[in-house]
Amino acid sequence: MSFHLIIGDKLYSSWSLRGALALELAAVPYSEELIKLNQPDTRERLLRHSATGKVPLLKTEHGTIADSLAIAEYLAERFPEARLWPLDTAARAQARSACAQMHSGFFGLRGNLPFDLARDAPLSPMPPEAQADIERMLALWAECRATATEPGPFLFGPATLADAFFAPVAVRLRTYQVPLPAVDAAYVEAIYQWPAFKVWQQAGLEEIVR
Secondary structure, X not given: OOOEEEEOOOOOOHHHHHHHHHHHHHOOOOEEEEOOOOOOOHHHHHHOOOXXXXXXXXXXXXXXXXXXXXXXXXXXXXXXXXXXXXXXXXXXXXXXXXXXXXXXXXXXXXXXXXOOOOOXXXXXXXXXXXXXXXXXXXXXXXXXXXXXXXXXXXXOEOOOHHHHHHHHHHHHHHHOOOOOOHHHHHHHHHHHHOHHHHHHHHHHHHHHHO
């Protein structure tokens, strides 16, 4: 069993972060290859690994898996003992639903608040479509917490794939200094204290001085 994760810049690639956190949740060893984004040869280098030309990509004994959601589901199936999804049926369904919604929506949030681990400034004025997405996001987090059956600081108690998918949102909310209710601010802090995230964050910030 060998896993090789191909990612973009840790400073800017939110999708890559999801793939890395999923692997950390699965607690399996893997190697990592970073392909810098927005370079003249970026697409050529990515196409050597996958026709999608996108990151993250996970190379496995079963082939190359593209897309962070597909990577997450593959790892959950391969390593059920890691409990990447909540154990409770209702909570697990809600977690999958929330990840799918994040994966295919929230364009106002993603488009107006680009992922940047080094940013520390508000966006003023906040575009209406971004504000609407933020409000829907906080409601979605509340829906997740309402179905949780285990204790813990994350959306469903212990860390799950849902937190891997929403970690980039937590980064956006903090780096753009978005005011949050106490319960949501506590969740963002839990993401920032997550050891797997802290390792990624430190590596991303180090990219600035290379």
